[in-house]
Amino acid sequence: MKDYPKIKTAIPGPKSQAIVARDEAWTSTCYIKEYPLVVERASGAMVEDVDGNRFLDFMAGIAVASTGHAHPAVVKAIQDAAARFLHICGSDFYYEGMAALAEKLAAIAPGPSKKRVFLSNSGTEAVEGAMKLARHATGRTDFIAFRGSFHGRTYGALSLTSSKVKQHARFGPLLPGVHHVPFGYCYRCDYGKTHPSCGLHCVGVLEKDLFARHVDPQDVAAIFVEPIQGEGGYVVPPQDYLPALRALCDRHGILLVCDEVQSGIGRTGRMFACDHAGVEPDIITVAKGLGSGMPIGAFIAKESISTWGSGAHGSTFGGNPVSCAAALATIDLVERQYLANAKKMGEILMAGARALADEFPVVGDVRGMGLMIGIEFVKDRATREPHPGLVEGLVQGAFRKGLLLLGAGKSALRLAPPLVIDEEDASTALDIIRAELRRLTV
Numbered sequence: 001m002k003d004y005p006k007i008k009t010a011i012p013g014p015k016s017q018a019i020v021a022r023d024e025a026w027t028s029t030c031y032i033k034e035y036p037l038v039v040e041r042a043s044g045a046m047v048e049d050v051d052g053n054r055f056l057d058f059m060a061g062i063a064v065a066s067t068g069h070a071h072p073a074v075v076k077a078i079q080d081a082a083a084r085f086l087h088i089c090g091s092d093f094y095y096e097g098m099a100a101l102a103e104k105l106a107a108i109a110p111g112p113s114k115k116r117v118f119l120s121n122s123g124t125e126a127v128e129g130a131m132k133l134a135r136h137a138t139g140r141t142d143f144i145a146f147r148g149s150f151h152g153r154t155y156g157a158l159s160l161t162s163s164k165v166k167q168h169a170r171f172g173p174l175l176p177g178v179h180h181v182p183f184g185y186c187y188r189c190d191y192g193k194t195h196p197s198c199g200l201h202c203v204g205v206l207e208k209d210l211f212a213r214h215v216d217p218q219d220v221a222a223i224f225v226e227p228i229q230g231e232g233g234y235v236v237p238p239q240d241y242l243p244a245l246r247a248l249c250d251r252h253g254i255l256l257v258c259d260e261v262q263s264g265i266g267r268t269g270r271m272f273a274c275d276h277a278g279v280e281p282d283i284i285t286v287a288k289g290l291g292s293g294m295p296i297g298a299f300i301a302k303e304s305i306s307t308w309g310s311g312a313h314g315s316t317f318g319g320n321p322v323s324c325a326a327a328l329a330t331i332d333l334v335e336r337q338y339l340a341n342a343k344k345m346g347e348i349l350m351a352g353a354r355a356l357a358d359e360f361p362v363v364g365d366v367r368g369m370g371l372m373i374g375i376e377f378v379k380d381r382a383t384r385e386p387h388p389g390l391v392e393g394l395v396q397g398a399f400r401k402g403l404l405l406l407g408a409g410k411s412a413l414r415l416a417p418p419l420v421i422d423e424e425d426a427s428t429a430l431d432i433i434r435a436e437l438r439r440l441t442v
């Protein structure tokens with residue numbers, strides 16, 4: 001028996017309530033704050049709050065704590081690096097960690113082409129850099145992105161983002177020349193079609209409609225795609241989707257950018273989600289799980305498009321030496337242990353989620369790869385009407401029972417635990433979700 005989940009006070013407890021009150025008095029009003037979790041310490045898949053309540057973490061700090069919270073090998077790497085030096089600026093000077101991390105990311109990225117790596121502090125910065133490189137390399141202005149996508153919050157990335165209207169409201173004008181098209185979201189096909197009989201209509205229309213009537217493909221620098229949409233609802237497109245986008249890009253000299261900020265670094269049971277499709281993107285962006293919680297992001301680009309010269313792009317903090325050490329330790333652990341675990345635990349969780357679908361008619365769709373699993377809820381299986389209230393009730397109720405969850409998209413639950421969970425954690429989570437679904441629906 002594990003010593004978590006273990007709830008011993010009212011939730012939130014008194015110490016948590018006091019900190020929530022201080023935070024709410026002083027922090028910016030834009031923060032979401034899903035529920036009143038106030039963390040004191042965390043280890044592996046366990047998070048303890050300031051009142052001594054222990055939770056099982058199935059959201060990993062938004063899919064970030066890939067090797068679990070405070071993995072000893074990651075903490076040791078951070079401590080050793082911090083004791084040597086904290087900063088020198090990797091854009092202007094050299095240190096081994098930066099060279100080693102770039103070398104490693106280039107080596108693990110899919111495909112045979114030689115790669116070059118830029119290190120950033122976050123996902124949105126990785127996307128911004130990829131947008132700039134795509135324009136620089138192609139001499140073209142425009143971008144294609146997908147409905148439901150999330151690429152970040154800074155102006156370039158925000159212009160690609162299309163998951164929630166409040167992320168755009170009152171922030172315009174955004175970057176011109178960004179064209180949003182429907183994603184390969186088969187459960188809610190914009191064209192009312194069914195895969196595979198659709199023949200990937202949603203990709204075909206780019207050529208037949210967008211390029212025929214609206215945008216000259218010669219003006220398009222890049223297509224930005226999440227191989228599995230994250231914030232948009234953990235949406236897995238069909239297997240032939242990314243290869244079809246790759247072929248489309250190749251026909252028109254458009255760069256294919258896979259935003260793997262959420263799906264990358266082992267979460268799907270392969271190092272990158274696009275590995276499952278056998279596609280080599282021109283640029284891959286990563287961040288979230290890369291540093292096990294330390295702020296670091298990257299974009300990995302084919303050397304053939306690395307047209308820009310010294311000073312064209314840079315960052316004061318990007319590739320911070322302590323973050324590089326965390327990332328190197330993370331990739332090492334993921335390669336040696338957690339890729340295999342993510343695959344194995346993912347199969348167990350998928351089977352469990354499918355069993356929930358058999359039991360509860362409110363489960364409309366179950367989808368995922370490795371430990372990136374979405375369960376979409378509906379009011380009615382026939383109409384597929386979304387059921388956002390149920391997801392909200394489930395997330396809040398599970399929190400009070402000691403399970404940390406997060407919604408995604410309009411009406412989906414995401415299962416994104418640290419890659420270190422074991423079978424007991426998986427069955428504990430499924431039991432709590434089942435109990436909550438009974439409470440909310442039966």
Ligand SMILES: *Cc1c(COP(=O)(O)O)cnc(C)c1O
Pocket residue numbers: 122123124125127150151152153226230231259260261262263287288
């Ligand atoms: C979270 C996310 C981003 C933005 O990352 P930040 O570190 O929050 O800036 C970009 N793309 C995807 C796919 C993400 O999930």
